[in-house]
Structures are given as structure tokens and as C-alpha cells.
Amino acid sequence: MNYTPQKFSINAKRALENEKLRANLTRAIKHTLTKRTEVVSELSNWEELRQLAHDIKKHTIENLGYYLELFEKRAIENGINVLWAKDGNEAREFVIEIAKKAKAKLCVKSKSMVTEEIGLREFLEENGIETVETDLGEFIVQLANEMPSHITAPAMHKSRDEIGELFAEKLGVELTTEPEKLTAIARKILREKFLNADIGISGANFLVAETGSIVIVENEGNAGLTTTLPKIHIAIAGIEKVIPRLVDLTIFFKILGRSATAQRFTSYVSIINSPRKNKPDSPEEIYIILLDNGRTELLKSEKLKPALYCIKCGACMLACPVYQRVGGHTYGSIYPGPIGSVLTPTMFGFNEAKVLPFASSLCGRCYEICPVKIEIHHILLWLRHEAVQKNLTSKLEKIVFKLWTISMRNVKLYELGASLMRFVSKIGLQPKFKNWTKTRDFPQLAEKSFREIWRKELKNDFK
């Protein structure tokens, strides 16, 4: 993968110049956001729903241990195998062990961000197990050997034409750009895979503690097939996915579909409770791998904890003016956009991703749209502070702010500094901030400052 968070700035420049990409992004994002506004505004209690969802998530995260143990207990009672994975490595080992025991050759996968997070597909393929993405968007990016560029619309960066060309090239089918035909091509290939797969791997949108259920929402029916056709179903979920009660789903279903794909409700919901031996539409074995992979680190920080409320809807990405223009790949992480700029440095290495918290104008659009009300823009601010504390910012910047502080804490120095700048610009020596002035004019200091006018002209009016 040639995209890394370190290269954000270079990636961004390249993306900004890629007209085709810009057009694809603009079209897809505009379409979804317009529809989203429609389906959100028809609910009179949207803000209440957001608050409720936030409160439920907050409560659960504050009592995460309790709810996870409850979930484990109930799931085991239902006959589901519960496995705890500290990190990606452990999770991958669990999967390969199960696969080896079952002599598996073929896995089908439904859409799951945690499996992307731990590179599961690549790992299985390296171990000689063919692994096929069955979500259409994921199928496309797998075919193109790319990373998803959005967490719910992985192939958003591609146009229909590009997908048609990709199919023709990689699958040897006739060139077409009609969505129905493209879908039919993928279906045909996938059907065969579904029928022959030894293992189905899925993620989970929610884990219900009181019932031990694994809940998956989707639109293509592929997750339903992934979790029912093969003999073995392995679900992998981040530990933050647990919610207390089944009834809580009524709130999350309302906000998730609307936020992720601008739908009132997703087309399919699977609520998986137990394996059913000797029944045709259910696997014989179900495993749930509960993945930590840095999440308990977030839990330790009051500032970062709310990032665990995230239900991975992807709305903050669509609403972000930076993401809208540079696309998901630019971030060099499977979690792009605003929440990605929180998760990537905190979960996968601050040093490598230190630029991401700065790649935001802090406009607050992400918070405004987030269905669980995560103050993403304020967390980004906090992470900037962490970057400074960890000594990850440039020497020059540090000096500038030191000097700036000295001159701002003392009004005499402040005034002296301003006079100096006026003098310098008068003799034509003002510094050129190229990063600003390359595309924008910079204003001159006014001839007289406000305080000067106040002292000389205004003050006496008020005495």
C-alpha cells in the first residue's frame, strides 16, 4: 500500500489535482448528503435520538467490563464460542486455528472494518485460504487491490465507468457500465463462492449484552448469506460494539441507516443468537472474537474515550470539507476523515500519524452530523496538544509560539512588536509567508491600531 498517514500532505496534493477522483467524490457525497438531509429532517426528534444514542453509548463505555462479561455469559449460554483477542495478531491466530481445524480452503467475508483493521483477508490469503469479499463495494476494491476509501462506501472513489473497466480487465467480462449488469456479474461469481465456502467471516454492528446476540445491518443480503451458508461463522467485533439491551437497537437502527447511507432503514438486519445444529439455514459453529487492539488504551483517557462511541457510520467523513476534497485514501488509514484522524494516531501509532489531527480546519461539521454526538473536532484539538507534549512538532514552530507568547503576555512588547512590523512593512521588508501568499493576498497592518485610535480619539468620549 503506497498510502500512509505520514504522506498525508503529498497524497492530498495529488488527490486535489486528480479531477476524475474529485468528480467521483463530489457526485457521491452530494448525492448521499442531500438524501440524508431529507430522511433526517422528516424525523422531528432527530436531536433527541442523537442524545439518546450518545447517552446509551456513554453509559455502556463507562461500564464496558460489565456489559462485555454479560454479553459473554449470554452468548456462551446460547452456544456461541467467545474468544478475546488482545490485538490483531491474536485475532488472526484464532481465525487461522479455526480454519486449519476445519481444513478450510475458502472463506467468504461480509463487510467489516475490524477485519480491515487487522489485515485479516491478506493474512488468510498468505496462508493459502482463498478469501472473498462479498459486499459489492469491498468486492470492487479487492479486485482493484486497493484500500476502501470510506468505511460504509468502500468504492466511493470510483465511477461506474471505472468499475466497468475494472470488471472487464480482471474478470474478463464484456465491458458494461450499467449498475444492474455489474451487480449481476458480481452476484454470479459470489453465488458460487457462497455455496462452496467453508467459513463465513463477518463483523458486527452491535453486540447485545442482555441476549448475547450479534447484530449485523446491511443492504445486499450478503452478510445474511455469509453468516448462514457456511458451516462455520466467525464474527469479529471491537469491544466497543456492545450495547445493553435489545430495545436499544430501535434507536440505533433509526440513526445508523440515515447517517451511513441516507436510508430510513437498511434492507437487511441479522440478529444472530445461536448455532442451530442440523438446520439448513444456520451454521453449526459460531465464534465471536472480541477485539481490543488499542481500544482499552482509549478507554484510559477521559478525552479519548468518546471516540469509542463511534458506530462507524461514516457520516463525519462525508460532512468534512477536507475529506470531501481529498478522499479517503489520502489519510493512509482504513479509518479516514475526522474520526479516522482520532483513531489512526491513537490506535496505530501517534508518531506515524501525527499530522492527521492537524488536517482539519476545526469547523465542527463532523460533530454536527455525528449521530452519537462525538465532539470529534475537540478531540482533534486535544490530540494536537498531545502532539506538542510528545514533542512531535517542529522546532521552528515551537520557537515561534514561544516568542509569540512572550510578546502577547506583555502589552508593551505587543505594541512594540506591532510598531516594528509596521516599520518593516513600510520599508518593504515584510516577510512573505509563502504558504499563504502563494494563492492569497495577505492584508497590511492598519496605519493606526484600534488602541491608538481609542487613546487619541475615542477614550475621552467615555469619561
Next chain:
Amino acid sequence: MKIGLFIPCYIDQIYPQVGVATVKILKKLGVKFDYPLNQTCCGQPAFNTGYWEEAKTIAENFKNIFSDFDYIVSPSGSCTSMVKNFYPEILQDSNDWENKTFELSDFLVNVLGVDSTGAEFPHTVAYHDSCHALRELGIKNEPRLLLRNVKKLKLVEIENSEDCCGFGGTFSVKFPEISTEMVKDKVKSIVNSGAEFVTSTDSSCLMHIFGYAKRKNFKVKIIHIAEILANF
């Protein structure tokens, strides 16, 4: 009721007319206030770039100057938000920053109960929502109400008025290309609105908008809302 006027550093040095206009408005409304001359900056540039220790030093300075006031009024949504929303966090002191700090239009409408300053401005004007005024302070209707009551002023809405102009403080120089793309779209929608002037609660957005518009020879004139409201 002791009211302190806070004129942020960049308004003080680059746009003093905004401060003058603010004074004019308060004077006309008969508001008694003080402008402490030892004020400088609120510390936001450092704070937003992660330098919280430095920001705290500046905030302490601000605190020494403004603690005694019952109200702090400022013609800037952004700097108001710094004091109102973030001072409690970095200072952890007994001041009620949240409830005593006000952006000018918010203060006029919600504290003084004023909906018109009696100004006249015979031009077509577009209002740009600054992110900090809109999303950090929840100011949306106040400036529009005041502008609608300016005589002869025609208020037009710009498309995507709530979109960021791309300034974002040091963001604009750390990521100049992205920032420029953002302001480009902003200027485009202002031009499309047919407005002669674009106004806002924040001179920083206006500075950015004008900086790009001027470079590209777009005829976009900027004016801070206080300047319009003081045109009587």
C-alpha cells in the same frame, strides 16, 4: 453591570475600524463599558495549534484583565468561543467564562434585547456563517435579525453558507492547497449570490475570503457586521 470590551489582536492591528464600529454601536445604545488598554490576545492561535501551555499563559494575562467584568463583549465569534468554551478547561478557575462572554451580535440581541441599531446600508449583502460563531456558539439568527433590520439593506443567502471558508488558523498555512480549495468554493458561492458585500461576525474568515478573491480579481467586498450596524 460592568462591561469589558475585548478587541482581539488581529482586529486591533489589521481591522481597527471593526473596533471603532463596535464602540460606536455600544455608545449609541447607551451602554457603559470599559476598554482595558493592557489587553492583547485570547491565546487561540497557540491553543488551536496544540500549544496549551503557551495559551494558558496568555489566558492568565487575559484573566487578570477581565476577571472583574460582569460581561465581556467582542466583535469576533472565534475569539469569544476561545474564552467562553475553552478558558474553563485551560484555566480551571472560578470565573464563569461561559456565561459572561459574548460575541457582539449575540450580546446585542440576547442580552440587550436589541433588534435594530438604526443603521442604514443601501447594498446587497451576503452573510457568511463563521464556523465558530455558528457551531461553537450557536449564533445563526442573531446577525441575520440585525442585518434584516438595517434600512435599505438587502440580505441574500449564499449557497452553502454554513461551509467553512478554509481558514482554520494555522490550518491555512499547514495545508495551503486544501485551504485554498475551500476558500475557492466559498468565493464562488458568494459571487453567485450577486451580493456586493459579504459580511460575517468574524474578520478572520473575511480576511481569508478577501485574500483569495483579491488574488483572483473577483469583485468581492468584505465588511464586518459591526461596520454595517454602525452605519447610522
